[in-house]
Amino acid sequence: MNLSAARERLIVALDISSIDEARALVRKLGDEVVFYKIGYQLGYAGGFELARELIAVGKKVFLDLKLHDIGNTVEEGIRSIAQMGVTLATVHAYPQTMRAAVKGKAGSNLKVIAVTVLTSYDNNDFIEAGYSGTVSELVAKRAAQAKDIGIDGIVCAATEAGRVQEIIGTDKLIVTPGIRPAGSSADDQKRIVTPAMAIRSGSTHLVVGRPITAAADPVAAAKEIVAEIASAL
Numbered sequence: 001m002n003l004s005a006a007r008e009r010l011i012v013a014l015d016i017s018s019i020d021e022a023r024a025l026v027r028k029l030g031d032e033v034v035f036y037k038i039g040y041q042l043g044y045a046g047g048f049e050l051a052r053e054l055i056a057v058g059k060k061v062f063l064d065l066k067l068h069d070i071g072n073t074v075e076e077g078i079r080s081i082a083q084m085g086v087t088l089a090t091v092h093a094y095p096q097t098m099r100a101a102v103k104g105k106a107g108s109n110l111k112v113i114a115v116t117v118l119t120s121y122d123n124n125d126f127i128e129a130g131y132s133g134t135v136s137e138l139v140a141k142r143a144a145q146a147k148d149i150g151i152d153g154i155v156c157a158a159t160e161a162g163r164v165q166e167i168i169g170t171d172k173l174i175v176t177p178g179i180r181p182a183g184s185s186a187d188d189q190k191r192i193v194t195p196a197m198a199i200r201s202g203s204t205h206l207v208v209g210r211p212i213t214a215a216a217d218p219v220a221a222a223k224e225i226v227a228e229i230a231s232a233l
C-alpha cells in the first residue's frame, strides 16, 4: 500500500472561520495531510496569511476563490494569486473566464482548474438555475472547452470523472469534491462518491472537508481516507 502516494491525492478543505482553529487542526493532522484548500470561509477570515505560512513549512495550498468576472479582472486576479506561491486556484468554467485565467498564470507555476457544475447541484437545481439539459451534459461541454483553452484541470463530481478524463485526457488534473466515505452524511452535497470509487473513476485529487474537519477524531478520519485511497491506487 503506497500511503505517501495516497496522501498526495488528498486535499483537506480548511472550511473553518478561525485562523487559530485552522492552525491547530493543521498541527494535529501533522504529516498525514500534505495538501490544504483555503476557500471563502477561512480566506476572508485571514486565511491568505495562513496560506503563506503553510507554503513556508512545505505544505501545498489550493486557493479556492472560484473567480468569475470580466476578463481583465480575472486575468489580474490570477496574476496576483500566482505570486502567492499557491499550487492550485479555481475559476468557474466559463470560456471568457478560463481564457483570462490562462493569460494571468502565464510564466508562473500556478495551476488553474475550472469548476464545471458544483457538486451541490442535481438536475432539479440545474433547471431552477435556468439551464436546460442535464448536469452531466454541461460538465462534458465545459470540460471540452477547458481542454481547448488550455486550463490545467477540472473540478467536477467524481460521478463525472470518467467522462471528463475521456475528454481532457490523463495528463490534466481531475479534482473531485463531494467525497463521502460509505455511511457518512451527505450534508449539502448532492453528487457524492466514496474515496475509493472516486480514485477508480479517474480523480487525480479528492477534496474532503467535513468528513475530516467535523469528525470526532480528524486524524483517524484522515488516516482512514488515505488508506482507502491507497487501496484503490
Ligand SMILES: O=C(O)c1cc(=O)[nH]c(=O)n1[C@@H]1O[C@H](COP(=O)(O)O)[C@@H](O)[C@H]1O
Binding pocket: 013, 015, 039, 064, 066, 090, 115, 117, 118, 119, 120, 155, 156, 157, 177, 178, 179, 187, 189, 207, 208, 209, 210, 211
Ligand atoms: O471548488 C471546490 O472545491 C468545490 C467545488 C464543488 O463543486 N463542490 C465543492 O464542494 N467544492 C468545495 O469542496 C469542499 C467540500 O467540502 P465537504 O462537503 O465538507 O467535504 C468545500 O470547500 C467546497 O467549497
